[in-house]
Amino acid sequence: MRRAKIMVVDDEHLIRWSLEQNLKKQGYEVCTAGTGEDAIRLAREEQPELVLLDYHLPGINGLEVLQRLKEIDDELLVIMVTAQGGLETAVNTMRHGAYDYINKPFNLDEMSLVVRKALETSELRREVVQLRSEHKKQGPPKIIGNSKHMKNVLEMMAKVAKSDASTVLVQGESGTGKELVAKYIHYESSRAEKPFVAINCAAVPATLLESELFGHEKGAFTDAKTSKKGLFELADGGTVFLDEIGDMELGMQAKLLRFLEDRTFRRIGGSKMIPVDVRIVSATNKDLLKAIEEKTFRNDLYYRLQVIPIFLPALRERKDDILLIANHFIESFSREFGKPTKGISSMAEKLLVEYNWPGNIRELKNVIERAIILGNDDTLLMENLPLEIIAKASQVTVPLTTFKLPAEGIDIEEVERELIKQSLEMTDWNQSKAAKKLNLGIDAFRYRMKKFGFLK
Numbered sequence: 001m002r003r004a005k006i007m008v009v010d011d012e013h014l015i016r017w018s019l020e021q022n023l024k025k026q027g028y029e030v031c032t033a034g035t036g037e038d039a040i041r042l043a044r045e046e047q048p049e050l051v052l053l054d055y056h057l058p059g060i061n062g063l064e065v066l067q068r069l070k071e072i073d074d075e076l077l078v079i080m081v082t083a084q085g086g087l088e089t090a091v092n093t094m095r096h097g098a099y100d101y102i103n104k105p106f107n108l109d110e111m112s113l114v115v116r117k118a119l120e121t122s123e124l125r126r127e128v129v130q131l132r133s134e135h136k137k138q139g140p141p142k143i144i145g146n147s148k149h150m151k152n153v154l155e156m157m158a159k160v161a162k163s164d165a166s167t168v169l170v171q172g173e174s175g176t177g178k179e180l181v182a183k184y185i186h187y188e189s190s191r192a193e194k195p196f197v198a199i200n201c202a203a204v205p206a207t208l209l210e211s212e213l214f215g216h217e218k219g220a221f222t223d224a225k226t227s228k229k230g231l232f233e234l235a236d237g238g239t240v241f242l243d244e245i246g247d248m249e250l251g252m253q254a255k256l257l258r259f260l261e262d263r264t265f266r267r268i269g270g271s272k273m274i275p276v277d278v279r280i281v282s283a284t285n286k287d288l289l290k291a292i293e294e295k296t297f298r299n300d301l302y303y304r305l306q307v308i309p310i311f312l313p314a315l316r317e318r319k320d321d322i323l324l325i326a327n328h329f330i331e332s333f334s335r336e337f338g339k340p341t342k343g344i345s346s347m348a349e350k351l352l353v354e355y356n357w358p359g360n361i362r363e364l365k366n367v368i369e370r371a372i373i374l375g376n377d378d379t380l381l382m383e384n385l386p387l388e389i390i391a392k393a394s395q396v397t398v399p400l401t402t403f404k405l406p407a408e409g410i411d412i413e414e415v416e417r418e419l420i421k422q423s424l425e426m427t428d429w430n431q432s433k434a435a436k437k438l439n440l441g442i443d444a445f446r447y448r449m450k451k452f453g454f455l456k
Helices: 013-025 036-046 062-072 087-095 108-138 148-162 178-187 206-214 250-262 288-293 299-305 319-337 346-354 360-374 387-392 412-426 431-437 442-451
Strands: 005-009 029-033 050-054 077-083 100-104 167-171 196-200 239-243 279-284 308-311
Touching (some): 005 013, 005 036, 013 029, 050 062, 178 239, 196 206, 387 412
Parallel strands (some): 167 308
8 A cells, every 4th residue: 555755854853753643653754854955856856745844943944944845846735833823924935836834732632633645635636637637638528429419419528529619518418428528629629637536516515515516615604624626726727517507506506607717716614716727528318498477596696607508319319329329338348358249149139229228328328338248248138238228119020939048057037037137027016017017818828926035
């Protein structure tokens, strides 16, 4: 396991020794320096992730050391340690790039907490750098489609990516790939080297969403132990994806609208206006015009968001793309799970194309993943598909002779039990309807229910 490296800079030997022992007990690597000059030299040699820096040092003081350290590594986290009563000095050092400050005399538990929070920030920064590197290698996400609908969408996406459009609204049913569209626009644009951050507005409580987007200052509310940057600030120069924007409550909609007007905001509890340059891509599966009529969505925000509207068709409206997408998932999952599957049988193709796909591409992906995991054939067969697809696919005759008995054989009792269970689940446990699905009389069906423990 990787151990974080911390440098302690203080001219008092006892403080250096005390912090060094305490931090080593917590599993950190520690190096120490008694002067600013030594600290600058050690920073180049040891490349620490975090520095605990005393302000009052012999020779060059802590502020100058801080500036020199940030020249060596602008991402280096520095916690300034100041004499009690030096609040103004501490705040000044934060303006020059310090991550946080702590007053002397300090409590070791308090220092441990500040160190842990700082290293969590460092870890997040490393993850962001790694993700950017991975995305740069992978390029934009692959969006598949040859249908007329999707050709129009892809053409629109390409134009938007190369434009300076600051707001884009993606609409479509759940599972149609709205986040993929947002990522494509980001990674095909001049913003690709900057962050892409996403948030589901429906998943974050209204009371916390403002803090997530705009950030807060230390002490802004009860649990605000430290200052926090919001997503708009973290994504400066990049793209923010606001998923499920239709579920945002009205008060937060008004605050978002104010931000969109001039791209400036205040953190909660702050007084400074912070300007940022971000592209906002919003998405929803709701009918926003209907929501406006019902007064659950602001009319002015809607028109501000949909400067560039993109409508994603449901999978049932682009049947020409179903097998294309299915084969893409087969190739991907076969490679991932080490399976030999490379194609689709003709009967399975008919079932996939005729099925209505209420869950859209997300459902198709899950179906193919399940089929690859459970199957061992070179071809994806009809029997690898869920029963609901076989049962619900319209105008498809499924002859029993298409079922293929696996070479290793099957447990016919298990197959029968599973069919009884699935027919009950498909009909909300209506025994008469479930019996009809299996072409059984009600008495024969109830006998099997008792046999397999579904009926006492």
